[in-house]
Amino acid sequence: MSSTLTVGLVIVGDEILSGKRADKHLAKVIELLGARGLSLAWARYVGDDRARITADLRDAFAAAREGAVVFSCGGIGATPDDHTRQSAAQALHRPLLLHPQARELILERMREVAAEQNQPFEPERPDNLHRLNMGVFPEGVEIIPNPYNRIPGFAQRYAPPAGHAVGGGVYFVPGFPVMAWPMIEWVLDTHCAGVGDRRPQSERSVIVFGAMEASLTPLMEGVEAAHPGIKVFSLPSVDHPEWGRHIELGVKGQEPALLAAAYARLLAGLHQFGAKLGPELVR
Template sequence: MTIGLIIIGDEILSGKRVDQHFPKVLQLLAARGLQLGWAEYLPDDPVRITATLRRTFATSDIVFSCGGIGATPDDHTRAAAAAALGRPLVLHEEGKRNIQARIVQMAREAGNEADLASPENLHRLKMAEFAEGAALIPNPYNNIAGFALGTHYFVPGFPVMAWPMIEWVLDTHHADLFNREPRSERAVLVYEAAESALTPLMVALETSFPGIKVFSLPSVGDARTRRHIELGVKGAPDQVESAFARLCAGLDALRAEYHPVDR
């Protein structure tokens, strides 16, 4: 199972807001011995959101989607998820009760009587309209739930809500994956070398050690550092050490100048 992240919002793509979800999700996953496999940023475009979800629903991936589940005209994620699965949007009864309880609470805090039948409050119930068969994701901030469809989890764009909801999903539904595949990483800095000269070594390492990935991160250098490539291996610990030793032996055979990277 690969873990994916979808971040939705014109405000992210326009630069009006800086995305905070990507680094936080990396942190939440790393704390549980997990890694993010892919991420996509999408605009508030129902056609594009629907097409993306139709594609990801066809996989076995665990997918977190942040944003677009409110009740304003630019919130398309709920309807797009239903369209991607070919299911109707239906009012989730427990989700409805949660929203109504929140309305009553806000009215009491303001010293008013809650009018659950007002047009404004009836419109708020749209936040409990999900694709048929959806399950709720509890929202500890205001009790207005997100929703799950299979292994796709939809949370608000607000970090104060989204992050504890993602943690809840991981701890409640996917604890069996935690640390199942612990990973390690070893790397060196190779100086004044061309990636093309290192590629055969990289290919040979991945062929010989199927449990690892080889990575190459070039740097053109500047006034303070020389041109170099961070070359390393990551993956299953039982193969990383052997693969790293082979990598160093290969660099020695190429008479490359390199130094280990301290982690």
Template structure:
């Protein structure tokens, strides 16, 4: 079981808005010793979003979906989730009570639509404006607005998945190697991969630009004991070869 993200909206795909959810979700997961396995970006197309949700529901992963749960004509997420689950949409009684309490005499059928979810859903509290999100089958649907979405994701992680926090012995370590070329360190990378097959090695080059020096971020991720051993070997070899490096 992994963690996934679905980020919805034509405005993201067209470039009218820049996505901020991916970086924040990685941060929220990382603070709890968790990591993101995958992400999908989808526009406001009902057929494509419904198919995406069918596929992600089949994974059994824990998924956070951002956007499209309002009641305007371009909000399709609630309907697509119901279609993907082959369930009817129902006005959630707790969501109805919250929405009625918020709007009082100004309640309308249109506003109540924001509490209509696939049958069997639970609500996700919204501390910003009280209009809830919803969760069903390990999929957690929150608004596209960061000020609402991020506290709702944090609440979900702490309320429903606290047992998973820091449950895995997983770490990531890296060093910055200055004035290094990937091609000249491939033999070292291959040796680390061969000697420590249970860790994952990564290499991220940065080119010289302006005042920035050429560098290579070189690291490994996996279980702590194996990562520590692999990094000790890697750093020793870098020093022996005369490279200038520093911890990330």
């Protein structure tokens, strides 16, 4: 069984692409995954365009059927600029229906708000009927509980593919961080428990002066081929305040012995290449 998990992220909203609001989801999702020994494989930003959202969600559902977990943040409300629920239904080729469990949760929230405001509970009032649209999801999905205000998200989950410990799925949460982040944590701890490697990852690197990445590529490929489980990275810079034009060349991994051996091979190759080396870094 594979203990790894491919995780993707879709972030929806014109306000992110226009710069009206700064995205906070990417960094937080990386943090939540890292705490569980997981990492983010890819992320996409998409505006409030139904056709584009649908296209991205088709890709997300295809990845989920192969075992990936994808989080979609934003656009699941019931205002005219919210298109995620409709796009998900279109991508799945399913009708939109009021989810019975979502309906009860939304009604419960209405009761709470009415009591807080010392008002009568009037579920047939037009604005309350409109609020039920927030529970209209593609047929057959599951809900994601929302601890902030009970208005749920939804999920399309799949059985684990052969060789996978958990099944894939696409999980839809609101754009508001105060709601989205605990909902994402709930998904990770409920549906993705037991996967991920919580061992810390380390890096060892060296500053290389006067070399081009293309000329160092064969060495990098050779180090990765000789040390499975280790990744080689190359970070070029043209205007570093201390080192100027240089390349930070290094290796990263979780097994200290493998990391040390790979780094020794990398240094030996750089010396054979005649590269001018600067400081060595350990993270």
